[in-house]
Amino acid sequence: MKRPFAMIAGTGHAVPKRRMSNDEFQALGIDTSDEWIRDRTGIRYRYVAGEGETLTSISTEAARMAMQAAGVTAAELDAIVLGTASPDHLLPSTAVEVQAALGATRAVAFDIAAACSGWLYGAQVAEGLMAAGHYETVLVIGAELLTRIINWKDRNTVVLFGDGAGATVLKRSTRGRGIISAYMRSDGTLATLLHRPKGGAACPSTPEIIAEGSDKIQMAGREVFKNAVRSMADACDRALDGAKLAASDIDLLIPHQANIRIIEATAKHANIPMEKVFVNVDRYGNTSAASIPIALDEAVREGRVHDGSVVLFVAFGAGFTWGSMVVRF
Numbered sequence: 001m002k003r004p005f006a007m008i009a010g011t012g013h014a015v016p017k018r019r020m021s022n023d024e025f026q027a028l029g030i031d032t033s034d035e036w037i038r039d040r041t042g043i044r045y046r047y048v049a050g051e052g053e054t055l056t057s058i059s060t061e062a063a064r065m066a067m068q069a070a071g072v073t074a075a076e077l078d079a080i081v082l083g084t085a086s087p088d089h090l091l092p093s094t095a096v097e098v099q100a101a102l103g104a105t106r107a108v109a110f111d112i113a114a115a116c117s118g119w120l121y122g123a124q125v126a127e128g129l130m131a132a133g134h135y136e137t138v139l140v141i142g143a144e145l146l147t148r149i150i151n152w153k154d155r156n157t158v159v160l161f162g163d164g165a166g167a168t169v170l171k172r173s174t175r176g177r178g179i180i181s182a183y184m185r186s187d188g189t190l191a192t193l194l195h196r197p198k199g200g201a202a203c204p205s206t207p208e209i210i211a212e213g214s215d216k217i218q219m220a221g222r223e224v225f226k227n228a229v230r231s232m233a234d235a236c237d238r239a240l241d242g243a244k245l246a247a248s249d250i251d252l253l254i255p256h257q258a259n260i261r262i263i264e265a266t267a268k269h270a271n272i273p274m275e276k277v278f279v280n281v282d283r284y285g286n287t288s289a290a291s292i293p294i295a296l297d298e299a300v301r302e303g304r305v306h307d308g309s310v311v312l313f314v315a316f317g318a319g320f321t322w323g324s325m326v327v328r329f
C-alpha cells in the first residue's frame with residue numbers, strides 16, 4: 001500500500017441530551033468534590049444517556065453528520081466499522097444496528113473491541129480493507145455509553161467516564177491527503193488493570209455479581225495512568241518517525257481525552273506546545289472510543305483542522321491497546 005491511501009472526508013458527533021456536572025455526584029451519595037475531580041482529571045462535565053437513548057441512536061446521529069459533511073449517501077457505504085466497549089447488545093454488533101438505521105444496505109458492518117483505541121484501530125482496519133481493493137467508502141465510528149457499564153457507587157471510576165459518539169467517513173485519498181503513517185499495539189498481560197471482571201461468557205451475570213458490581217468497569221487508576229503516559233509518548237514518536245516528520249511539522253495533536261494530566265505529559269514528551277493540542281476532556285469526560293472522533297469533529301468545525309493541516313492522533317485504552325496516526329487533511 002502506498003500512503004496516503006485513505007483520507008478522512010467528513011466528521012460528525014453526537015451526545016445524549018443530559019449534561020451532568022461534577023457537583024451532582026454528591027447528591028448521589030458519592031464522596032467526592034468538584035475540586036478533586038477538576039484537579040486530578042480536568043473534567044467538569046460529562047453527558048449521561050437517559051431513557052430511549054442508545055448507542056445505536058447516538059452513533060447513527062453522528063454518522064449522518066459525517067456523511068453529510070463528506071457528501072456520501074448511505075447507499076454508497078461499503079463498510080461500517082464501529083469501535084466500542086459498550087455495545088447495545090452483546091449479539092449482534094452495534095455496527096449492524098447502525099447499518100439498519102442508516103439503510104446502508106450494501107455495507108458490511110462489524111464492531112471492534114479495542115476500548116479507548118477503538119476509533120484509531122477502526123480507522124487503520126478501514127484503511128487496510130480499502131487497500132485490499134474491495135472498499136471505496138468506509139464509515140468509522142467510535143461510540144460509548146460508558147455510564148451504563150460503570151459502577152455508580154465506585155468513586156474511583158464513576159467521575160471519569162461519559163457517553164458520546166464520533167463518526168468519520170474514509171474515502172480514497174486525493175491530492176496527497178490522508179493517513180501518512182499509522183501504528184497499533186496491544187499488551188494483554190496487563191488486562192486486569194482496567195476491565196470488567198465478570199458478566200461475560202467466562203462468568204455470566206448472577207444476582208450476586210450484579211450486587212457486588214463485578215460486571216462493571218474496575219480500574220487500578222495509578223497503574224493505568226503510568227502505562228498510558230509511557231505508551232502514548234512512545235506511540236507519538238513512532239507515528240512521527242513513520243511519517244518522517246518532526247514535532248514542529250504537526251499543526252494539531254488530538255490525543256485520547258482521558259485526563260488532562262495524561263494529555264499534558266504526552267504533549268510534553270512529544271515536544272508539542274499545549275496551544276497545538278486539542279482538549280475537550282473538561283466538557284465530555286473520558287468517552288473512550290468516542291473521544292478522538294468527537295475531538296476531531298469539534299476541531300474541524302472550529303476551523304482548527306482544515307485543508308493542509310497535519311494532525312497527530314494518539315490513543316490508549318483497556319487491553320492494553322494503544323496506537324497513533326498522522327493524517328494530512
Ligand SMILES: CC(C)(COP(=O)(O)OP(=O)(O)OC[C@H]1O[C@@H](n2cnc3c(N)ncnc32)[C@H](O)[C@@H]1OP(=O)(O)O)[C@@H](O)C(=O)NCCC(=O)NCCS
Nearest residue numbers: 032033036040116155156159221222224225258259316317
Ligand atoms: C483515577 C485518577 C484520576 C486518580 O488520580 P491519582 O492522582 O492517581 O489519585 P490516587 O490514585 O493517588 O488516589 C488518591 C486518593 O483519592 C481517592 N479518590 C479516588 N477517586 C476519588 C474521587 N472521585 N473523589 C475523591 N477522592 C477520590 C482515592 O481513594 C485515594 O485515596 P487514598 O489515598 O485515601 O487511598 C488517576 O489515577 C487517573 O487518571 N488514572 C488513569 C485513569 C484513566 O484515564 N483511565 C482510562 C485510560 S483510557
